Amino acid sequence: MxxxxxxxxxxxxxxxxxxxxxxxxxxxxxxxxxxxxxxxxxxxxxxxxxxxxxxxxxxxxxxxxxxxxxxxxxxxxxxxxxxxxxxxxxxxxxxxxxxxxxxxxxxxxxxxxxxxxxxxRILFQTLLRLHLKLEQQDTALAQESDFASAITLLLTRTAGRHLALPRAGKESHHVERIRDYLKANYAGNVSLADLTSITNLSPFYLLRVFRNRIGCPPHEYQTQLRIANARKLLREGKSVSRVALETGFFDQSHFSRSFKRIVGVPPGYYSSQSKIVQDGNTNIW
Known part of the structure; x- marks a missing residue:
């Protein structure tokens, strides 16, 4: 050609x-x-x-x-x-x-x-964010969840305009199973397929049910769990590089960006302040 x-x-x-x-x-x-x-x-x-x-x-x-x-x-x-x-x-x-x-x-x-x-505009920005994210390294759950959500929006706002999505119910039992699984495997490279296998829900329905109940998608919930555990490990005196590895991040840079986004300060600063505060027998964050 x-x-x-x-x-x-x-x-x-x-x-x-x-x-x-x-x-x-x-x-x-x-x-x-x-x-x-x-x-x-x-x-x-x-x-x-x-x-x-x-x-x-x-x-x-x-x-x-x-x-x-x-x-x-x-x-x-x-x-x-x-x-x-x-x-x-x-x-x-x-x-x-x-x-x-x-x-x-x-x-x-x-x-x-x-x-x-x-x-x-909304669909364009959603697909653009997905495209940019897929140019970067991320967890399987994050990429699969972002992809599924974006494709759902694409189909419902274009070819599927004459159709309606089924309403997502509370499905409390399934949501709790997902939360328990993520808590037990927060440092692992959990995939969307792992979550569908324990709930028998379709990926699209699972994401909607979880977000409706928890307020965020599963991959963000997993990131929150990782950071919560990272804070504990940093307060125990472990190095930033070791904590990044133990909590499942790709590298220290990825860990630092996520930590600062959620906690508000870099992990190195958090670690140093934790040592100072511990000497005074108090706590931070």
Missing amino acids: AIKVNTGWQKKVWRVPRLDNLELLHLKTHSYEYPPHMHEEYSIVLILNGSETTTCRMGSHTAFAGDLLLINADELHSSKSVTVEYRVMKLKAKTIAESLSWIWSHRLERRYFPELIIKD
């Missing part, structure tokens, strides 16, 4: 193995043209700057900064860009099919996204 490229081409492509090898792309260029082609995946395109004109469905359609471009799998199209920057997620057909069955028990249609260009 011939690609006409003008200048300033910058492209980054990466995959997320734990999300069924999800492919992501970040591209910047002054101008380019793609001849007619198609993808086996569903392409979710976030236009950050410039414009992207896509020819398909018996016409030409131009998306601008802040717009979502949704191209269905096996949909023949050509593209022309002017000073464009965009981010792309390529969703496999089976990912869409599984998501639909989890949400509505709804069968996948061959052409699922009926609208090519979507103007939806």
Whole structure:
């Protein structure tokens, strides 16, 4: 396939193995043209700057900064860009099919996204945050939860506008089982599949039920547990690097960012102040 490229081409492509090898792309260029082609995946395109004109469905359609471009799998199209920057997620057909069955028990249609260009600020920002997060290292539970929540929003606000999500009940028993599991495995790399296996709930329903009951998603609850235990270990005099390792963080930098976000001060400062306060037989934080 011939690609006409003008200048300033910058492209980054990466995959997320734990999300069924999800492919992501970040591209910047002054101008380019793609001849007619198609993808086996569903392409979710976030236009950050410039414009992207896509020819398909018996016409030409131009998306601008802040717009979502949704191209269905096996949909023949050509593209022309002017000073464009965009981010792309390529969703496999089976990912869409599984998501639909989890949400509505709804069968996948061959052409699922009926609208090519979507103007939806909330959806755009949600997908952009997900894309940026998936460029960084994080826990399995965090990535899977963020992905499931974003895809639910995508489907309910676009192709699923005529459908309604089932209401999430209290499901106290399931929530308590999840909390107990996370408390027992707070330092482990818990996956969303681990939580669905102990509750028999779909990933999408599980996330909604847990958030409704607790006020945050499971991965944030796990992070809170990690930081609570980290504070205890720091007060016991353990080093920051050792505490980061024992509480399940990837590295000391990841631990420090999470600790400061929740506690308000870096772990090193917290540790030093704990030693001072302990000498005075009092406590902090």
